[in-house]
Amino acid sequence: MQLTHGDTNRTPSVKPLGTQSSILIIGAGTWGASTALHLARRGYQNITVLDPYPSPSPISAGNDVNKILELSSSAPRGSAERYVSDKLAHDAIRGWKEDPVFQGLYHETGAVTAATSEEGRKALNEGDGYSEADGWMQLKTKEDFQATMPKGILTGDFPGWQGWAKKDGCGWVQARKALERVIDEAKRLGANFVTGERGHVLSLIYEDDDVKGAVTAQGPSHRADRTILCAGANAARIFDMKDQLRPGAWTLSHIKMTPEETTLYKNLPVLFNVERGFFMEPDEDQHELKICDEHPGYCNWETNPGNPNSVSTPFAYHQIPLEAEQRVRLFLQETMPHLAQRPFSFARICWCADTPDRAFLISRHPDYPSLVLGVGGSGHGFSYIPAIGGVIADCLEGHMDAKMIHRFRWRPETAVNRNWQDVQDRFGPDGSNHVMDFQKVAQWTSIEYSAS
Structure with a gap:
């Protein structure tokens, strides 16, 4: 954790940044x-990129067979928030379609x-996110939903369902393949990835009122001219x-x-x-259909939330709580009941970290000029993998977009007396519309699986 070192009123001297500067990136996730x-x-x-896990990391939310790509924003048109959202979405979509690293991985x-629920439908229909003007078609009946896919797929009754459908500008991406390609291309261009205990960061190096690198569990310290913290859900373990950040899974x-x-x-x-879950087409390599149950997330509180010393600690696990399995089967029962009792072949938890307002945190630290923060994916960070590294690089170089600087700034004032139970506009089925705690999970699945 961060400690106060020296006189924080003194401005540290910082080496000029150039292409020969040593850059240390903590975290090899998205x-x-x-x-x-x-x-x-x-x-x-x-x-140099440090991570305790082999690349791509099994704990990274991006290390997944596929992810939704739907980047519409409900922020008011003309607002600074909408400008930032639209700019990021534009740059990301362009990357998915035109960057050779990502070509072929976006399925529109x-x-x-x-x-x-009434509350969920109200959340969908408010704001500028879903409307006929933006190409969305309203769905009100079971038949409306069934007509969005070929006959024989959506055989459920869709009780209480209402929503919207759109045919273009959204879809899904092959997430793990994208992450693997990014890592392979970065390595080809000379980036050095250090994993295992030699990449397991224990603390940052503080000298002369600045950050000068990181100490790992094994091997020599990694000293650097600039340090970029991209450790996702583990960032709060390394730096105050x-x-x-609220690490959640x-x-x-x-x-x-x-x-x-x-x-x-x-x-x-x-x-x-938004209250049941989601699926997209099966993975054609493994012939597996991924289904996610929707909920506000799990934390893993080492002590009670609200205690200033409590920490939600990430861990990797290739099982899920039995209650999550029940939610998946409820979702299937309402949409594809012919699949509702099919055995699971694979399951896991994946971690992210929420900021209080779910806006990203991409900023130079005000007290440590050589430290750049790239954290706070808040459940919607992967879609931007083609572009987000460019935003963090702009921040490092000092020419980040002015509206992004404000939107993604270091903002501890937003976390004063933070409500750790805030669902942050997320929903879940009856009885789970709250942030859950792994410490209270009584039973887990016991799935035998082959790697996928």
């Missing part, structure tokens, strides 16, 4: 890998977004984030599909219910 790639493409020749299949599961089913389900629009 944002750390993207930052390494963007810096390498800008000609930086001394980039369209999307269906829905809700079940002043309660701006979400749950996913896979079921096996036959080759014939995989063909039938190909090119489906993503189906997402």
